[in-house]
Amino acid sequence: MNTPIRPLGVLAALPQELGDLIAAMQAESGVVTRTFGKRDYHLGTVHGAPCVVTLARVGKVAAAATTSALIHAFDVDAIVFTGVAGGVGENVHVGDVVVGETLLQHDMNAEPLFPRHEIPLLARSRFDADRALADALAAACERFIAEEGDALSAQFGAALPRLANARPGLHRGLVISGDQFVASAAAVGALRALLPDALAV
Template sequence: MAIVSALHEELAAVLALMPDEQQKVVGGRTFWHGHLHGQEVVAVLSGIGKVAAATTATALIERFGVRRIVFTGVAGGLAAGVRVGDVVVARHFLQHDMDASPIFPRHEVPGYGRSTFEADADLTARLARACEQVLGDMPAQLDAETLRSFSIGAPSCHEGLLISGDRFVSTTAESRALCDALPDALAVEMEGAAFAQVCHDYGVPLAVVRTISDRADDAAHVDFPRFLREVASRYSSAIIETLLRMT
């Protein structure tokens, strides 16, 4: 299994669980190969954006022979009810900035005849179960000041469409435009759809979970480093550990 994180703080939390990791540098990226709960794993940072994500996914498959990939990261919530501190487990993915019109319909990926790529149903179902289990206990694991600062109450797990693009969405106008164009979208980030396309090409199962750090609007400029350190990294390590215990 490959365990991929978008940001260093999240990966560090996962690496802390691995007793025997060894480093290997491929394509300018450091991959950690070892074991977690008795399973052979490769852990790596994805890099930011779709090109970096696609390169990382390809290296995992071609150089390390991974047979399934689990991605953890943060995202901006779009759909009503997707709140800070919730998680989104992707069922399918779309590039919101893909536009080869008028030759192809907006959002369709040229050469594929489709705009969306699917997550692996079985691996995603297990990941969702792990998330539900972790979220039930997580508020008790966070201190009262953290919960108050980020207005986290009873976090929920949402499943559905995750959209990706090569820009950080952080204004209400952008968020509303995405909701109007893609009303089924739950959250927005910068890597998931690229991983999904590469995994589709190679036939490798993929599951993605994103912790909601903001609402992708004018209030999105929260204390992001603190959120990563005190919330997202704890989510990531707990979810991955729970998933591996279930597998």
């Protein structure tokens, strides 16, 4: 008896970040949508892989609640959070791709009871992604850039002059998250000073 393949959970904060994926699922297998906890979970396949795709909405609490549902109600095998991020690393440019290998909450501060960024009672501030999944995502991103990089440069080169002469870059490492919108050079500079290895927020 074959064990069924458990689906991959895919989350995003904004609807625009999932539209193409849901359309691809619809074209490949059709989509079944289930509503659970005021979220729509879209079930289907992409490139033959079963997926559950949903909009987490904005914020760490929303992401945590949606992740819990993916695990407990949909029995996903793994979870990927995808979408637009802000570049923090000095060499991360608009249009580049960042694959998170480690996550830290930059706005967690329970001092003086715990060190800054440490999650109370867990004795750690950095959480590692699944290495095999991060490697597979990075390899897929490398293939995507190799296959689509020139078309992306042509499409967005006028708006992003750097892309007129270079393909998007791929970066792997620390992604940081917080319940605030980072929208100024001063805020990015403060994060760089505090967490110099951070690539994106």
